[in-house]
Amino acid sequence: MSETASTARAPVALLPSLVPLLHEWLPRQRWFAGKGRPVTGFTLVSATELLPVVDSAGPGLLHLLVRVQQPGLAPSAQADCYQLLLGVRATLPPALAHALIGRVPDGPLAGRTVYEGLRDPRLASLLLERLRTPGPMGPLRFSRTVAIPEGLTPRVLDAEQSNSSLVYGDAYILKVFRRIWSGANPDLELPLALARAGCSRVPAPVAWYETVNNHPEPGTLGVLQPYLRGSQDGWQLALDALADGRDFTDEALALGRATAEVHTALAEALPTVALGRPQTENLAIQMTRRLDAAAQAVPALLPYVSGLRTAFDAVGKLAAEDVTWRAQRVHGDLHLGQTLRTKDGDWSVIDFEGEPAKPLAERRRPQPPVRDVAGILRSFDYAARSFRPWNADWAERCRDAYCTGYAEASGTDPRDEPALLRAYETDKAVYEVLYEARHRPDWLPVPMAAIRRLAAQPTP
Known part of the structure; x- marks a missing residue:
């Protein structure tokens, strides 16, 4: 300009x-x-x-x-x-x-x-x-x-x-x-x-x-x-289901299908690329740097740094073995609040701006679709931890149903790329810790619970 x-x-x-x-x-x-x-x-x-x-x-x-x-x-x-x-x-x-x-x-x-x-x-x-x-x-x-x-x-x-x-x-x-x-x-x-x-x-x-x-x-x-009048956002729907003690797996399955349809259409409409060794190694390096910076800002992360770093090291190791991943345009900031279920029961995805704090060139860069998947999986965890007692089974059922729906619509199951999925989930949880520590300290226990789980997870 x-x-x-x-x-x-x-x-x-x-x-x-x-x-x-x-x-x-x-x-x-x-x-x-x-x-x-x-x-x-x-x-x-x-x-x-x-x-x-x-x-x-x-x-x-x-x-x-x-x-x-x-x-x-x-x-x-x-x-x-x-x-x-x-x-x-x-x-x-x-x-x-x-x-x-x-x-x-x-x-x-x-x-x-x-x-x-x-x-x-x-x-x-x-x-x-x-x-x-x-x-x-x-x-x-x-x-x-x-x-x-x-x-x-x-x-x-x-x-x-x-x-x-x-x-x-x-x-x-x-x-x-x-x-x-x-x-x-x-x-x-x-x-x-x-x-x-x-x-x-x-x-x-x-x-x-x-x-x-x-x-x-x-x-x-x-x-x-x-304006999708009468629609409800996925975050509120999930909270309502938890408050009523209802299962949410049917909705999660349908949302997984909808996400896959969006990814498939984006891959057909816009260029895709293969992430080779240099790009994948850089991805792991950037994730590690964000972890180290977050741990300096939020000391509660420090005991888990070595365990979390294994998620990023695993991606770097696969890159060294010349494993490649497909990258395409994705949503970039997908969570339940960026989804709407219409009065007819269909899911829509909104707000494709990506993370507004990041430079535009970075938000427009092709990325593996599992980045969006990881965002929704973290969102199910957030919803479940908004209630006491923490309903781990509810979140896990939703996560599995969502991935199953995604696989049914796309032919590719996100769980078949465990190293990359774990790395993106870990990166997202680290971001959440930093955000909550700065803006909503009362919410910090929510991402910290995921940090403990991800740090203890064995390397795929």
């Missing part, structure tokens, strides 16, 4: 006038990735008036891409870029008081009130209107695949963390990406590929918008997809 601005409202003076407000507001947002580090500066990438922000009696809508400088960046790394949709009004009505960012003291918006634009139904409706009428708008480009009806009432979903989502009339859901990267976001790229391949397990994108300002690879800003 080029470091230019496109707005009729004195772009050079715009950002400095907003900086005091952004310094206070931005670090408090759930989707801000730089928490815990001071903000040292801002750089304007682009500014676009989606609705005039000054010469208007009503609200204006200002679209900004802003780079946020923080200490700790590698010399060659760029500062994080964030997408902001700022509402601008002379005065803020009481109904929007919760969306307030602040009053601008000087500059082109002097005396105006700035607020989170997505919280304003009028401005949220305008964003959908832009998607209904595709084409360029300054450094932005809007695209759609089908006609979109007008007059759909918007509402914000408050459950999102790394992004923001709006539901329009219970017909569509728009995911607005907050941290922006150059290049196609997998949450657009992969569902588009699956739709073209005829895979019905993933809601097909209806519309999207992106930044195209003098850059060879557009950066995805938002994706509109059908």
Whole structure:
């Protein structure tokens, strides 16, 4: 993305006038990735008036891409870029008081009130209107695949963390990406590929918008997809089954089939590669490094490091014996919360963004499908450990049923690759320990139980 601005409202003076407000507001947002580090500066990438922000009696809508400088960046790394949709009004009505960012003291918006634009139904409706009428708008480009009806009432979903989502009339859901990267976001790229391949397990994108300002690879800003009204996410379904003392193996079996269908369609739609010795050895090295770093940050891991490392050593040993694995595009962050069961009882897979904290190039890299499988297996364990007493049999039955369903649909049983599956499960559990220690210490016993099990597991 080029470091230019496109707005009729004195772009050079715009950002400095907003900086005091952004310094206070931005670090408090759930989707801000730089928490815990001071903000040292801002750089304007682009500014676009989606609705005039000054010469208007009503609200204006200002679209900004802003780079946020923080200490700790590698010399060659760029500062994080964030997408902001700022509402601008002379005065803020009481109904929007919760969306307030602040009053601008000087500059082109002097005396105006700035607020989170997505919280304003009028401005949220305008964003959908832009998607209904595709084409360029300054450094932005809007695209759609089908006609979109007008007059759909918007509402914000408050459950999102790394992004923001709006539901329009219970017909569509728009995911607005907050941290922006150059290049196609997998949450657009992969569902588009699956739709073209005829895979019905993933809601097909209806519309999207992106930044195209003098850059060879557009950066995805938002994706509109059908809203699966009445569906339930797999995490809540699993918790409900546990609370009711019900078995969940039928659902796990069907989910395994659905996952395999998605993987099969992705392998047909996009290139696959073979992981040779160098790539597999590097995979084992990276997993070992993550383990060592996590153990330094979370001392509770230290007694288990040697046992856990055997999982990664086993993969490295197989690589030295010239064992290869097939790699393809995968979900990248699959767990029960990324699955939905519709009113008809069918499973869908959603949120193909991958792990948002990782660089886009890494998230788009082909990987063995067992990475996704390991994510779901860990999720069954998490669900079961949310209840007391811990129901180990429930989790194990779900894990077996899921792998069986996957094998039935794909012809390949994940359990036939025990070394790779164990390595990915271990890597995921190490990540979970680090996450819980930092964000939810009360949950740390959940992944630590898996750490003890995996560290004691014999090498396949």
